[in-house]
Amino acid sequence: MLQILLFILTLILPNLLCYSTRAQSFLAIFSDSVPSFPSQKFPWKESNFQDGGDLCLGAQGTFNTLEFWQERGVCAQGVVELVHGRLFMPSEQELGIAYSYVANYVERYKDHVVFWINPDAKFHDGSVVRPEDIVFSFNFLTRNSSLFRSYFSGIESVKPLSVPVIKFGKKVQGVVFYLKKDAPQEAGFTISELIVLPKSVYQKGIPRIPVGCGPYTISGHQTGEFIRFEKIPQWWGKNYPCGQDVYRFSSVKYIYFKEEDSMFEAFKKRDIDCFFERSAKRWMNSYGFQAIDQNRSVRQELLSKDPVPITGLIFNTRKPIFQDIRVRWALSLLLDFDTLNEKFFYKKYHRICSFFQNTYCMAKGMASLEVKNILKQVKASQEAWTQPAEYFTQLPGTWQQRSKAALSFLKEAGWKLYNGKLFHDVLGAFQVKVCVPKAMRDEWLRFFQARAALVGVELNIVSLDQAAYQAAKSIFDYDIIWGMMGISSGFPGQELDLIYSSRSASKAGSYNAMGISDPNVDVLIQRVKKARHQKELRISAEALDRYLLTGCYGIFGWYSPYVWHVFWKDRIVYPKVLPWSPSRGWIYAGKERKIGNGL
Template sequence: MMPTHSLRRLAGSLLLACLSVTAMAAPQHALTLYDEPPKYPASFKHFDFVNPDAPKGGTFRQSSFGGFDSLNPFINKGVPAENIGSIYDTLMRQSLDEPFTEYGLVAGKIEKAPDNSWVRFYLRPEARFHDGQPMRADDVVWTFNTLVSKGAPLYRVYYGDVAEAVAENPLTVLFKFKHKNNRELPLILGQLPVLPKHWYAERDFTRGNLEIPLGSGPYKIAQVKAGRSVRYERVKDYWAKDLPINRGFYNFDAMTFDYYRDNTVALEALKAGQFDYMLEMTAKNWATAYNVPAVREGRLIKEELLNGNPVGMQGFVFNLRRPVFQDIRVRQALSLMLDYEWTNKQLFNGAYTRTGSYFENSEMAAKGLPSPAELKILEPLRGKIPEQAFSEAFHNPVTDGSGMIREQQRKAYKLLQDAGWKIVNDKMVDTQGKPVSIEFLVAQTEFERVLLPFKRNLADLGIELSIRRVEVPQYINRLRSRDFDMIVSGFPQSSSPGNEQREFWSSGAADNPGSRNFIGLRDPAIDQLVEALINADSRQSLIDHARALDRVLLWGYYVIPNWHIKTWRVAYWNHIGHPKVSPKYDVGIDTWWIKPDVTPAVTAQPAQPADAEQPGEAN
């Protein structure tokens, strides 16, 4: 189809014939995945989940884990500082109470081709960087081309269906697509940060260093202590501060992040008033570690906020690049050795639910037997995917919680025998006669207690599991180089999964060091399912394709599913306030504020030295 700007040049009769087409492609203030009306009209004043009159001021103190050595989050080198994204503006921004709707930020209006062959962004003339230079179409095109050519490898996959980015004039950018069936692509491009072309003119974009970058967002970096702390300050003359999508946001005058190497130390620092807020990830801590006077007196608040997101899949991930895991029977046998029921009762105070889907906590999770629509998707792949996907519902093994799992061990031993493994001198050996030894790579001390029972269960089968804890930079480098046997990791999902699924499961991402295909999947059948999901043309089709993909992943035993909770557990001091209505799909921390009439428990203190034993667990 000819672009709209060319249609306008045509004479009378052709113009009349095209009136309906141009109407369909009229610029909009928001985009949705299936062209359904957005929740908020063009005339909206603010989102429902904010306090539009929230007070501005104060310093919001948070903790972070590990360390950092870079202020460039766009390359595959170094560990970027926490919250670095707050210094950049994007073309659009997603609302936090809709599954997948974006509203214009740098781009005030967006025009999408009726046949989805292109998208055009109309930039706000007032948009500018922190040095006062205007944000223009050349910056957008330069950013896109630079991320694809020099950024982390994930950008080449993420933007893979874009044929060309064109600056039509200083305030208009056109992205042309290679294909017309990628409905998510205009929204993905809306998430593009706009970087300053002029600032990078004499700098090497591929370097990861601690030079403070030029941004355009609501905050700028004010102070950096390498690996120890970073301080952001609110930009008082931020160009977009009065836009409806920003009203009630960005209320803190400053935000600080102090780094810890041990989450137990971080929790004690929170209780001592050394920082203001923590998203608690450890069930044991939530149940037992907050029994302190500050909580009992209501000065330190514990609160659970409903999480409407799919929780995705966290699990013990097998690296299929290792020969030891390439037999599905081996992976299934090892999966039987996790005694979840005992773990949840003894270690997590019964706080969790076992995860049974890669799209858990959503309508996209595969439950029961496949529907006719799912079977229609799966049938062409018969013989290429596990046969159980057609006729059985996947269920995790269930124990009695006593810690005795003899039945699971018998099943596991039989599966390992079928795979050609056997016991020699009380050691399990593989098909080559080599004793089986597996290294589990972790970065967080707290996860070791979760792995020790799993280690003991494997030892009963003659399998050695070594738990290898390393510092965060080394952990990230080993993940990028795929130098691990097993890790614990997550595959987060949104309410509208799309192009990011390639990063998780596709063959093209298997050897990409920046992807999240930690498993090392190279399966043409899964590639086909992923592409079909991305190209779904309706919400129901998306659901059916997600469920079909879910079944194939589950029956492949690529991870040992862990557990989840359907709330965010937050602890914060009572001088912090938040809106009465929380967004469905996020904690919404950028909408919180400092109460001007409440004195903080402890005034801000210098960051702890990074070499002190300091914050970590994921459960």
């Protein structure tokens, strides 16, 4: 009898596990991560705003597709945020935490994750979101996009639960994602960001207008010019935490501009309702117009808590000239940030000095014993743990001293100075192509070019329009390029393979702009991905950070610790508390406050 009972249990135990009682409306990467808002009462949500009205925003660049997953196109702003829904939505203020959206509950186990679909969730065509749609979305996105294929690479398979069950007082349906044996800890979390597509629509082909389950539909667009979204009055999510006190505007329109100068002028003419300034020069000199003086337009400097985008001048180490680290260090020494900051940036910027700037994983000061031991295991340069992390970007000495050191590095690497020009017996003259987007202000770069010329380095600056710039990035047709050196994430993981791994170095279109191909980096990436708790992640990520810093794969750029923001008071009213990213504040804003609730 006991043997029969045990046999029955082996048959039903997997189903019992799927229907356990530990369902939650939030999800964390690590078990020791505690959400700050388990009841989803967010301080940046206010109930005293009027619904309705039109919002007009600016976007720089262009777009040529409405489908976010198409790799050969640039998707229009707002499509993912407004048209589509995810299983869970990432927290605005907590890295590695997500809350319910299309799925209202999740159950996490060692080898699988179960999402219970909100029974009220519907697509724009009125059809209910079903487990089959989620299975289809996963297969469709991983088949058609290498980015999603890599991002969700920790998932072995996905299956719908066979029959609806009574759970939380309602008949609900679920879907199970099975994890690979070697899946990183974050795999069960990143799958919560899956964007849900209707199988009945996308299995027939790409629709003219995307169909999703988000709060807005696309009501009009002109490629590269504008896109307009119309709110769905009876959106299914408006009575759930994902949709309460958000998305109040009846319509949202993005107007595209080739240059920021044009966008700023459009704001002054009230063609757009708010503007985020990225130029220190303009912020200091161009805001004396009448509307500011009369307090009709509000100018704000807000402290930013966002991870910092890791931008800079990237060395293409696929090129023979930059395969010698001494050459890379020489050029790094020639950039005089302090002078640039004073001469061009009004001392408004701070230097980026980490691949995880402004995050929990950022290397600071001297290495701990744990980090030192990891670096020794991969035979890192001794400087990686004997020098403070800031040493590799905040280089000591005056520019004159650093230029002499740079010339010494170059001579060691076989470069000789003749009549003010550097030559190499094999590589020829020191001439490199520096590609930058045409919209970028390059006064500082011209200054750097002139300084580099003093030691015989010839930098040929090439300004490219967006299409040409993207093409050059895709096929690595540059010696140096201004761009993203990394994604500063508080919980780094699978994206590291896309940016720094050996297998991405030779793949056209990859994010490995630097061409890093180092087995030790691959080992450190795997260590980060296998971290099982926050402390282990932080130590592993710091070791990777220090190792990459010693490789000098580019010249780090700079960032403002503040967000510079200006808006029209009669067009948009923001909540008193903003999320970490003020650029997302409009999602929680309104046209005006309800009468009796103050200004």
